[in-house]
Amino acid sequence: MQEVIPFSPPRIDDETIKEVNKTLLSGWITTGPRTKLFEKKIAEFCNVPHVLCLNSATAGLELMLRWFGLKEGDEVILPAYTYAATANVIVHCGAKPVFVDINDDFNISFNAIRKAISNRTKVIIPVDLAGFPCDYDEINALVCSPEIKSLFIAESDNQVVLNRVLVLADAAHSIGAIYKGKKSGSLTDVSVFSFHAVKNLTTAEGGAVCLNLPAPFNNEDIYKYLCIKSLHGQSKDALAKMTLGNWKYDIIEAGYKFNMTDIQAAIGLVELGRYENDMLVRRREIFEMYTDILSKHDFAIIPPYETTDKRSSFHVFALRLKNVDENQRDSIMQGVFDRNVTVNVHFIPIPMMTFYKQMGYSISDYPNTYKNFACEISLPVYYTLTNQQVERVANSVIQSYYEVMGK
């Protein structure tokens, strides 16, 4: 039997280990100089004014919903096709997730957003699924249009200043993606990256908030305030408090515990340093190899990853199988597993989850979400995946497809 091909192992090598060791021995291991440097480097990479690093993307999304004053009775529009984190943070705030359907590129449908906006809508969370950017020009223009602005009811200080719906991008997948010449992170008001272990750029666990709010907001002031809000509302961070004679601090609100450690930042700095010219290059090669092999077969629907306006971060190769239903897809996946290849599905739509079904949501309201989910198989994409393994993955899908569906 051939060795098991895993789905998404992290890229950890001597360089990563050396930097982590250096941090461990540096005398400072939680939020400190490395986290601050990592924030600066991400801000440069994405061309945004300020970046705040946290312990997850989930924390970043919730922090920004809280910053905007989201509360009970408010609505947040998001795609039905995403990971649970996008919806759970809305529930945490006591607000109502308003799921909408997707396009055939897996991303939130602009027309569906327009239909779902009400005078209770406070935030839209587009998700750059698989690393492919959403239609930001359209979404940004919509929330600024007089007709939609006139619906908005400002109920917190920051809502009064923005005076319209906030666009909060779930960019968990899309660091390094490009939309009309601009990097993900800079495409709307606020964007949140994930550095979870299976994401393109990892810190084991981690996330970052890219602040790109329009005037009269001052992104630097907001950054400073969010540093406090994400650390218990404490007026000084731990490093500042530790300096000689600087022990006094105050608590200005009941904040969160969302900060990133310098150990995580050490991994992230190594990752970011070789991201664009190494990691993304290899991921693109893998996407192109899958495309070459699979597009020879009529059943394969290749996911979009490059158009005139958009370039993916090549996070997930979301293959779809023509005229395959959910049961057949599951059987085809089993055949792939039997060949010792790990594949996955991104994602089981949120309205299919027990908790959300109990809240009254039904997948039958999102036909395009279900259609795309039912025939989707995500193929492994990671730095150390060899060309030979890429061929083995693709061939195992092809063989299993014909076994289940016939020639």
Ligand SMILES: *Cc1c(COP(=O)(O)O)cnc(C)c1O
């Ligand atoms: C991974 C993921 C998240 C959550 O990221 P964490 O860093 O694990 O909190 C949010 N949204 C999507 C679409 C994701 O895939």
